[in-house]
Amino acid sequence: MASIRDVAKAAGVSLGTVSNAINRPEILAPRTLRKVQKVIEDMGFVPNASARNLRAGRNRVIGLVVPDISNPFFTDLARGVNNAAFAAKYVVILCNTDESSEKESQYLDVLSAQNVEGILITPARETTRALASVTEKGIRLALVDRPALGLQACSVAVNDSYGGSLALTHLYDLGHRSIVLLTGSEDIPQVADRNAGIRETLNEIPASDRPNIIELRLDSMSASNAYSAIMKKLESGIDFTGVICGNDLIALGAIRAFREKNISVPEDVSVIGYDDIDFAGSANVPLTSISQPAYELGYAAAELIISECENPERHVHQRVEFQPRLIVRSSTAPTKSHRATLKIS
Amino acid sequence: MASIRDVAKAAGVSLGTVSNAINRPEILAPRTLRKVQKVIEDMGFVPNASARNLRAGRNRVIGLVVPDISNPFFTDLARGVNNAAFAAKYVVILCNTDESSEKESQYLDVLSAQNVEGILITPARETTRALASVTEKGIRLALVDRPALGLQACSVAVNDSYGGSLALTHLYDLGHRSIVLLTGSEDIPQVADRNAGIRETLNEIPASDRPNIIELRLDSMSASNAYSAIMKKLESGIDFTGVICGNDLIALGAIRAFREKNISVPEDVSVIGYDDIDFAGSANVPLTSISQPAYELGYAAAELIISECENPERHVHQRVEFQPRLIVRSSTAPTKSHRATLKIS
DNA sequence: CTGAAAGCGCTTACAG
DNA sequence: CTGAAAGCGCTTACAG
Structure with a gap:
């Protein structure tokens, strides 16, 4: 894979200049900028996300843990989460637990190993311990369709x-x-x-x-x-x-x-x-039938956790409740x- | 967030020893190992994935791009992909394009910015160019339910x-x-x-x-x-x-x-x-009805791309075709x- | 078996 | 406006 160093060499500039071309194009001389951009384009260069994230201390990844993605309720929920994340330039790792709390806790470990910034979860019963340990690791949590039960977390639910x-x-x-x-x-x-x-x-x-x-x-x-x-x-x-x-x-x-x-x-x-x-x-x-706003639920949950990731100090945990409708x-x-x-x- | 350095200090060992405790526990003296593990446990330490990935040159992340996750076919497909990925300790970023090829190409950019190792996709019509540029960036591709059309890629499909x-x-x-x-x-x-x-x-x-x-x-x-x-x-x-x-x-x-x-x-x-x-x-x-093995399709596609990621040089592109069944x-x-x-x- | 050191690719003050 | 340097957190030869 091409690195920023290869681009610098090919463009005949220093490594810092390439980085500036990518992150702060406005501070470069137009000619330099164009030259560097052309090389980037030609080489199909994509910055290494791991290196970027390592510097930045964050990765814009959140996890979504659901018991059964085949259930239309969770499918719609996932769509809402995805769209909210997409709008905020976040990305969603989908975890389907097949209603198994063992698989759920395995997935929590996987997500924590990936250092996701936040986790949206509809937890199985009796997994508060595993969740508490996740928050202790500094990963933010939002509970979907379940009460927060003393956890430091936002929650969204249908009444x-x-x-x-x-x-x-x-x-x-x-x-x-x-x-x-x-x-x-x-x-x-x-x-x-x-x-x-x-x-x-x-x-x-x-x-x-x-x-x-x-x-x-x-x-x-x-x-x-x-x-x-x-x-x-x-x-x-x-x-x-x-x-x-x-x-x-x-x-x-x-x-x-x-x-x-x-x-x-x-x-x-x-x-x-x-x-x-x-x-x-x-x-x-x-x-x-009674209609549940699953999409909105997912969208709101994702927005909550993303806003917490973006502004940890200003964030206050909250509970958002949606009303079902009679159709x-x-x-x-x-x-x-x-x-x-x-x-x- | 605690780092490996904090753990080393708390455990009274060097930084390399902590790393060994995590990655090659068998080479440590049992006493040292236990001591370090206890500190890791107590601090709730989780290694920084970005740093690990930067060293390793890979991240065990794949992307799944589907036109409509609400369609039961793709829901089942996603379940298959997820389970195969889970088994191989990979993680799946879900991208739902709502049938829009614009959103599809935006998602391809997002995934390439995340440096995913591979992408599973059921592409919209006429997006071969965007796909070709993805492979040029060194991201492996597997086509789901579409012919590979001259792309360097594996494909899975139903007949x-x-x-x-x-x-x-x-x-x-x-x-x-x-x-x-x-x-x-x-x-x-x-x-x-x-x-x-x-x-x-x-x-x-x-x-x-x-x-x-x-x-x-x-x-x-x-x-x-x-x-x-x-x-x-x-x-x-x-x-x-x-x-x-x-x-x-x-x-x-x-x-x-x-x-x-x-x-x-x-x-x-x-x-x-x-x-x-x-x-x-x-x-x-x-x-x-005619039954389509959507879950199996997803599982096979994920296995193909994961095996390609694990063994790039030994990998040969292939097409897997499933037969539908009359029910x-x-x-x-x-x-x-x-x-x-x-x-x- | 343990510890000091190099380096993965990037960003960002800082000096020029 | 440009370039050299430090450092993000980790892993892995390597010397002891």
């Missing part, structure tokens, strides 16, 4: 509790009073928070009018699991008019089960999803009795 | 022409003789290759028995576009029994249109998708006349 509340309120307003909650394990913080939001909202409703909630837990939040769960539930008849789903795939699986049993959505049963995946709007029954499509409708009521009034 | 052939042969074997080809612009190389595969296979069939192909082109390969295109096509009646789709979303959109017109899939019309996305198996009508589910079936024929024989 999941509000998301749960949105879903329940929507069905409640449509007159639903018996609702299936079809979701995953409460070990998943997002699931727990949404359920908490649902319970809270429930308690604000006078007991006489309070919807009855039937909880069904899925091992894995997939369409096929949801299909089976609803098929099984329907064996004992149908004692509900609405379903709140943990994500859109669950909603699609549930709708398939209803259709197979000739139960019409939304005439007989309303179904609401979560995440508002790309496909939600093009489904057979376009899905009502109403065709999979939810007023209950029959509610429609009747509406006609009367 | 798209064979994929097209698989789809056509499947419908042909089921007795379909009038088939709609619902796909995107031939400017997209994959689309062009698949269509070429279809035409080739067509020509191998005796003219008397050769299926009639009706081509419909979509501006954008989305479910809603496909829905509209099929709705419009059906206005003039139904003169086909099968549909070959450019991707699974198109297939899902088409099926929705058929259902709305009370045309049953697969009894009246067979529909075959492409990509075998996660959701294909859980759709209302589980989709027959038969419930959206395709024999035509009615074919079923009759089967009964007779």
